[in-house]
Amino acid sequence: MRQPIYNLHNHTPFSDGAYEIDEICEAHLALGDLPVAGIGISDHLFCTPSSREVTNPRQFEKLFSSETRGYVETVLEARRRWEGKLEILVGCEVNWSLNKAHLDSIRGLLDGVDYILFECIDWAGLTQLANQSKRWPCALGLAHADVSREFPNTSMDQVVRTMANARIFYEVNSKFLPLEQQNNWYRLLPKHKIRLALGTDTHDSLRAVDTLRDLHAYVCARGLEQKLFVPPINAMASS
Numbered sequence: 001m002r003q004p005i006y007n008l009h010n011h012t013p014f015s016d017g018a019y020e021i022d023e024i025c026e027a028h029l030a031l032g033d034l035p036v037a038g039i040g041i042s043d044h045l046f047c048t049p050s051s052r053e054v055t056n057p058r059q060f061e062k063l064f065s066s067e068t069r070g071y072v073e074t075v076l077e078a079r080r081r082w083e084g085k086l087e088i089l090v091g092c093e094v095n096w097s098l099n100k101a102h103l104d105s106i107r108g109l110l111d112g113v114d115y116i117l118f119e120c121i122d123w124a125g126l127t128q129l130a131n132q133s134k135r136w137p138c139a140l141g142l143a144h145a146d147v148s149r150e151f152p153n154t155s156m157d158q159v160v161r162t163m164a165n166a167r168i169f170y171e172v173n174s175k176f177l178p179l180e181q182q183n184n185w186y187r188l189l190p191k192h193k194i195r196l197a198l199g200t201d202t203h204d205s206l207r208a209v210d211t212l213r214d215l216h217a218y219v220c221a222r223g224l225e226q227k228l229f230v231p232p233i234n235a236m237a238s239s
């Protein structure tokens with residue numbers, strides 16, 4: 001069975017992307033031969049420099065709650081606009097090292113968010129996240145993780161088992177093309193229940209979207225297509 005194709009990693013001017021959601025959608029439909037079912041918007045959240053100075057949860061929530069709500073609302077509006085053409089998921093990218101002291105606050109601000117891509121996470125962080133993954137209200141994934149570099153003292157086998165058990169998905173990211181460089185990692189995956197997602201990390205060039213084709217071809221060539229995971233839609237509690 002063919003799995004639907006989603007690109008879960010796209011930035012907009014809400015954070016550091018150059019293109020609006022509609023332009024990103026058009027670029028995906030223009031891929032033509034690649035039947036893209038949907039995209040995720042994954043802007044950086046909880047990352048203004050002032051977050052470093054925030055010392056208590058109330059301050060953190062005050063700083064980010066309306067910003068986050070506005071973001072979610074913007075993406076949900078796009079979801080409605082594109083209904084029937086492309087499914088739009090509400091994602092975000094969160095810097096683990098910057099935010100690890102604020103996880104309880106962040107969990108309370110995720111109404112309407114379908115998934116989080118964590119970046120800058122080390123092995124201690126990944127095990128912490130794995131231990132608490134069930135407490136999160138949405139799907140969790142690792143953004144652009146070069147497993148051998150980011151977890152240098154942990155075997156790849158242990159990394160994949162930890163992620164599979166905690167249902168943390170692994171993003172196949174364009175940054176690492178050609179992906180053959182990481183054959184050692186991908187060779188391990190077929191026998192594990194790991195979830196995979198595709199992400200082009202679209203920022204200032206829509207050409208990034210074209211690399212979705214390469215990511216998908218590699219995943220299929222490796223026999224990993226059935227592992228492609230689509231985060232379930234998280235209905236907003238308030239609507």
Ligand SMILES: [Zn+2]
Binds near residue numbers: 093119143144
């Ligand atoms: Zn990133």
Ligand SMILES: [Zn+2]
Binds near residue numbers: 009011093143201
């Ligand atoms: Zn990104």
